[in-house]
Amino acid sequence: MKNVKLAAAIAAALSAVAGTAHAAGFQLTEQSALALGRAYAGVGVDGTDISGVYYNPATMVLHKGTKVQGGGVLVGLNLDYADKKPGNDQNGRGSEQFVPHGFMTHQINDTTWVGLGITVPFGMATEYSKNWARKDHGTDAEIMVIDFNPNVAWKLTDRFSIGAGVSLQYADATLGIGADVPTLGDSIRGELEVDTWAWGWNIGAMWMPLDNLRFGVSYRSEVRHTAEGDLKVSGAGVTSGQTALQAMNGKYDGSVEMSAPAWAMATAAWDVNDMLSLYATFRWTDWSSFKQLNIESSGLDAQLGVIGNGLIQAGQTNMAQVLKKVAYGMSHITNDWRDTYMGSLGADLRVNDFWTLRGGVAYETSPIARAGTRTAIIPDANRWWFAVGSSFKWSKQFQTDVAFAHLHGVGERNLYAKDTGEKIGRFRRLDAYLIGVQAQYAF
Template identity: 25%
Template sequence: MAVKKARVFPLSTTATLVLSALTVSQANAAGYQIAFDSVSGLGRAYAGEAAVSDSAASMGRNPAMMTLFDRPEFSGSMIYFDAEIDVTGNSAAQSSSDIIPSQFVPASYYVHPLNDQMAVGLGLYANYGLGTDLNNEFLAGDIGGDTELFTVNINPAVAYQVNPMLSLGAGISLVYASGEVNRHYGGGADNFGAQPSDKILSWDGDDWAFGWNVGALLELDESNRFGLSYRAGIDLKLEGTFTDFSPGVAIPGGGSTTAVSNVPLPTIAEFSGFHQLNDKLAIHYSALWTQWSEYKEFSASSSDCSINGGICFLKPEKYNDSWRWAIGAMYQLNPAIKLRAGFALDEKAGETTLSIPDQDAYWYSTGMNYQLDDNWSFDFGLAYMDRSDESFAETSLFTANHDYTAKGYLLIVGAQANYRF
């Protein structure tokens, strides 16, 4: 790539990233959290997740629920979401459609009762994720571009029934996380003898980290129970390659270096209730809290990024703790078919930006469980997520301050197979 002249970028020019999920885009609502951990939960908008225990997937939210199983069980799910999120500016060059890539999201779980009081289990799933991809020729390419997060959570757990009313559970998480960010010249291409889609900078990194989670289940009787779960935050230290494609961004003369970024996965706490009203109808609800105030910025650093005092890029973020509220119901239509429905509100956690278009999200979900025989059952789920319209402003080095609107929806479908040994 020919470069006519070098130019020093201030810190406000540089990129943004965030982190984690199972090849998953930022699609559920607040920040970069995701909620696509089971299809049985999808059909009820994930209401009652810490108390319902209708498949082995329940151990991922509250390990204490494993004491409710009297036989070993495996659950494997696949969820697909089609995202239609658009960012609209004051011109076609400042607009980009379908900025969240559609994805498949897998998950699997196994629960094994050891005796009447103790059970163990293993989950493979994700709690966080991000993926946005704006047009490579987007005019504000220095703050647009593409951002991706990827994490896998390997979560062994154990549960113990203290007495007929109280069960406790705990798990350890081994999390693999990787992230990638690319930013483009966009409207500044002419200043550098470049094309709008040419990269200004890129970064990718990964890390392994440990975390933990605990849960409690209170059974008032066979028809009424409450669940409480807590997942501790994890501080990830992503290490990878930062590349300055244009001398003056961070590295004198340009080039590549190893850069490190500290990224938090926030603490999560959930309270749920489940009530079997009669032989056919049950209701359930959840309140889920995420400590998003832990997330204040995304940055990467290296001694080779000497132009900005060791900072390769920096993007301040403004986030507050947020809540997710959900309510749902299940109806036993006949011995083989159970119907599900749910509604949820995911509150946005931070200020909307081009790289993280955070929005309030309203879930409308339906689903069913089909009991094939004593061993096999299958879950199917469908949800429509209506994302609120969010207006925001961002400042680009090349295009100054501009107003944008993010709006759209997601359609989510999934299937899950459950086998009892």
């Protein structure tokens, strides 16, 4: 809804005072432009920026005094789709999306730190022609989750620290889907716009067995959103002239339950010498909790009941059954996703006191367990990350970071008919291009 633009502006503004994809499903890993440059290997325990507020709050103890950080990542998609039916090729990339982030940390004393993170941990934006042949797989979708996350960290010993926080999330979603009504030639379109607030929590720990070796583990809880808003229906009975079906068009109440899934992460950082540091990350995300997306509308259900009864009384029982099937298919999207895993390796090379180079590679699995459940709005596939980046330390207080990454989808990328399971097309490319920039300041 319109509130998302205001919320995004507030998030960006707060990020600036304190200092909106692309991963499996609609999870966004891009909470640090610096860490993007090494494919998020070693995030948090690296200690090179304060994004650990999000990734692992225990790592705030690596930062003395007060620090602020702000920036973002520009995400562009290439969802090049080739259909078996001539003239129906599409690209659902939509417009480029900017994913902002902002952090602040403050050391209270020798054992206690506090921090605040404002991030976009989940989001996506895809768009196809509203009348394309595969509109039953979705025409457009936009999801943005903004997370406000205060944290606290405690240094229990010189070698071990813990951290915890609470997340207050605002979620806004728009989903467009269409369906053709057999025998009538009508094309029905539904557009759902909803938003909601919900909360979750996060914890983390860090162990330093040696001065130059650090290990971290962290966990973020599932955040379950019950989003409410409007459901608009159009196109029913327009082509066929069926007056009974035209009564379906209009605006109704709409709601949907969607979750930001839980995830757990293990990270490592090894400062080999004054010039070289090596990093690693392994992450698990609980996408198996995303079984089905059900759009609920008591108003539309009541109207469909009236229309269906009228068709039956008019002797059009078959049409009533067809309408019921079409409506169910538009409002119940089966996902049956599975858990995903991401592993990354990266390195920093400190060329001199001013300039640091970095690079990294990662592999991430797709949540799609059965190819037949792939949708056009979240097509997804296994992917490789290839990333490079650089930091420039202008003074003891001020640093800027830039990065670029290419995500390349590999493996099974076909689209299948919902009713027959027949292959109807293939995504030739499922790629993303990411450019990140941020600034850090230490008081």
